[in-house]
Amino acid sequence: MYTIIVVPGPGMAPCEKLRLAPGETLRFGREASASTGAQTLLTIPHDGVSRSAGEITATDTYWSLSNFSRAATYAVENPEGAGEHIKVAPRRLGAPVAFEFSRVVLPAGTDLLSFDVWAPRHDYAAPAEGAEQPERPGGPDGAGRRGRNEPARGRGGEPTALAFPLDRSKRYFTVLAALCEPRLRGEPYAPLPTVEQVVERLRPCWPAANRAAVQWNIDYLAVKLRLKPGPDSCEPGPRLNGKKEMLVSLALRFDLVREDDLAAPAFCAGGGGR
Template sequence: MFSVIIVPDGCRGPEEQYRLEPGHTLRFGRSAPAGNGLTLSHPGVACAAGEITATGAFWILTNFSSDQTYLVENPESAGEHIRVAPGRADAPVPFEFARVHLCAGESRPGCGFDVLAPRHDYLTPCGSLIGGPVGDGAGVDGPRADGARGAEDWSFDPFPRPYPLDHTCHYFLVLTALCEASLRTGEAPAVPVPDVAELTERLRPVWPDVTPAAVAWNIDYLRVKLRLRTPDDPETVREALVRFALRFDLVQEGHLAVLEGQLV
């Protein structure tokens, strides 16, 4: 199962993406290996610019350049980024969504590509607290010197969730909006699933710059992340996502609150 997806600028579909399984590497540059690398025609990119190596839950970036620093930003956050210095080997990138900026000039646009890591895992709270119920004075950093514990001092299941979702990402907003009507009525099989236009309008109060294209992209990403095998028909995909999310409690009634608050 692949753990990293590299999406070149101008990519027109999955057939133009690069999908890496854990341990596999993709080199990129102005003259990348034919058939086994990502070629970037920008004149500011080195012939051999770098490589990406996939792991199970993140990826690492090596910068072959001797004079260019690469910027890797998380487009889902407010300015979160890392810099990979010239010659830096095996820099770990923790973002599920990342934009890699290789170069930028005053007279021409910059160059880069997107990297997706859909296999990010999250631990599952056991549902009980170490040291007593909520409100017993525990701290978030574990036991205090006086032996007391805080309300957020959870114990965790050592196994990751089978279908990990980051509740701060746009894709979770989209999935919640898809499931909203079914959760509010309790009639999942009978409630029509909203289309992209309806989802866009529903999400605009909490995602002001949302577009139909962004909603459609997140729906496609959810299909990849949750490993659903469905026909390419958009309505079928949306219906399958709702059935799957409700079946495995990926979205519950309490999650509807994210539709009322600003996603940061």
């Protein structure tokens, strides 16, 4: 049973997909050699790549990357993660990678070379009978909007408090989604939209949108997500620079906004209220 599929980049040999079963390895580099004991080889004919650059090892639920370079750090990007990535330092062995879809990026002279790795679909534990169900913060099923005095399903007692109680029907969420949109659409290093660009993006579903209203929602999000103290706090807190960048970084890191939110009715309809 194959669990890992490696998709070579342009000019690499072989050019077809390579499949690894649990326990199998793939050695890659400028002159990857069968004498290393690797069961599969990927040749990257570029003089900026080490002769023996690294190795991939397949397991049941993830894969690991070894970096044999003495100087180059490799990056493993999650193309679906809006900039999520890990770094594998020179000479690091067996760094685990848990992304379902990954892009291994190798610095090679003035070029950046890459190949893709497809891993097994992630498995999730089924909730035990009677246990409190896991919730996605503020999800469309109503999770995160239950009142404090409403009973939790399953076991008795108070429900688990959500870390980031966002309501996707509210206008502040459409502003947050608009800020995250460029990076969610596959441009992980895209600059964030300006306030004026957010206004233009949301005007079809929020005709009254203007700069002041969008900025107010950004300030509200900074308080709601606890990046700055609220107006009733005794501590005014320091001036918050880079507020939009901090909001987007937090939202994408904890999946508060996902790509499917950009197609949701709440994002197109603009929501109501705050």
